[in-house]
Amino acid sequence: MLVLKESDVYGLLSNITVPECNHLLNTLHNALRECTKDKHLSPSERTIHQPEREAITTTLGNTSLFMPTSITTTTGVKVVTLSSGGLKGAINLFTPDGVLLGVLNAAEVTAFRTSLAVMIPFVRYPHPKTNIVVFGAGRQAEWHVKLALLLGQVKHVTIVNRGAPRRMEQLFATLQQKYPDVKFEVLLKSAPDYDSRLRKYLKDSDVICGCTPATEPHFPASYLDSKPRYISLIGSYKPVMQEVDSDTLLSGGRRIYCDTKEGCLAEAGELIRAKVTEDQLIELGELLDDNPLTPDGNLVFKCVGLGIMDLVMAGELIQMAKDKGVGIVVDDF
Incomplete structure (x- = not known):
């Protein structure tokens, strides 16, 4: 043993x-x-x-x-x-x-296995993945960043959080040495120009990752333009939680990729509020090949975790x- x-x-x-x-x-x-x-x-x-x-x-x-x-x-x-x-x-x-x-x-x-599940659609997303915005600064956020850098062509990472945990500061210092050409930034919600900077970061983003148990959306759908993005959501695990609004959630042609249909419909507050039905969900297990994923709009993935x-x-x-x-x-x- x-x-x-x-x-x-x-x-x-x-x-x-x-x-x-x-x-x-x-x-x-x-x-x-x-x-x-x-x-x-x-x-x-x-x-x-x-x-x-x-x-x-x-x-x-x-x-x-x-x-x-x-x-x-x-x-x-x-x-x-x-x-x-x-x-x-x-x-x-x-x-x-x-x-x-x-x-x-x-x-x-x-934290690792959830972030690794996020990478399954990530590596099949055919559009640029150079600019990533991550909401959260815990273990989940850390592994999202590390795996994206390992498996993608990332050039800019922005962490959005209430504070700047020492763990994330140490991570950025380590990653900067390993990836000298990548720009790392932290946007604190207490910053006086938070909203204007958030709009800019989101507009420039190719990938958006939600990693917090938020009860209010991180941003309104109006902050995103028509450019396609990969949006992953792993933070909410109760009906009262939600990381994005319904318009953002349904911005992939009303189709949402997930780890488990039953779990997401029962636990994910975003899906419950948007009245998402089972036929709108595509489990990662239904993807039997490694072909690129090309949704009509954003590629949205929701994960609540499986044993x-x-x-x-x-x-x-x-x-x-x-x-x-x-x-x-x-x-x-």
């Missing part, structure tokens, strides 16, 4: 090469394809099992989520707690007969850690 601490997971993921990242991206996409395919099978034929996640909210205001998943060859359970201190928890990975293969810190895995994403990435990380001699081995668990 292998234990991977937060620093172990972060170190493994922060040092991945482009080929390793593409392998993880393809592995994740193939898992989502299998997940979509499996839903159309009879219960006796299914190899993927993802019960509805359970949530407990205590009187202290903390919410704990319990997410079991099985792909028959591997079973896993992720338990995380969302509090004012962010997301904390662990992923337990088991063999089919219940032997514990590993325990991984969940915070980095969750299989954690399970598959945990398995890949366990193998990667074994290959590189990372982690703590417990032989007598």
Whole structure:
């Protein structure tokens, strides 16, 4: 049994090469394809099992989520707690007969696998992806930036946030050394010229990423012109949350790409407010080839997360850690 601490997971993921990242991206996409395919099978034929996640909210205001998943060859359970201190928890990975293969810190895995899902449409988006605007400055925002730089031709990154966390300042300093030709900027919502600068950044943007649990849209649809953009939204996970207004959400010819139709329709406040129906959604698992995605307008992607994403990435990380001699081995668990 292998234990991977937060620093172990972060170190493994922060040092991945482009080929390793593409392998993880393809592995994740193939898992989502299998997940979509499996839903159309009879219960006796299914190899993927993802019960509805359970949530407990205590009187202290903390919410704990319990997410079991099985792909028959591997079973896993992720338990995380969302509090004012962010997301904390662990992923337990088991063999089919219940032997514990590993325990991984969940915070980095969750942020990475969600950002990696965002990259599935990103790499298939045929228009320029040089100018990126990211709302948020947490782990999710960090991995969006790092993966976009690794997999795209990014020249300008703008982080929009209420404050300037030390983590993001350190990240930009590191990335500037690695990508000297890329311009990195932070736009604080407290800036006196915030609105005018936000309009400019959005007008110049090719990619917009929402990474916050916002309850009000980050900007009105009027701030965007007719230029096509890739817009990803991963921050909202409750009906009361929304990162964009309905006009922006439906700016891709009223078609929206997603990780799970059922999850997005039940949890994503943007979709609920816009009265989006299942036939307007396209799961990533329905994309059986690697052809470019060319919607009528913006390419909009919404992700709320699936247990299989954690399970598959945990398995890949366990193998990667074994290959590189990372982690703590417990032989007598």
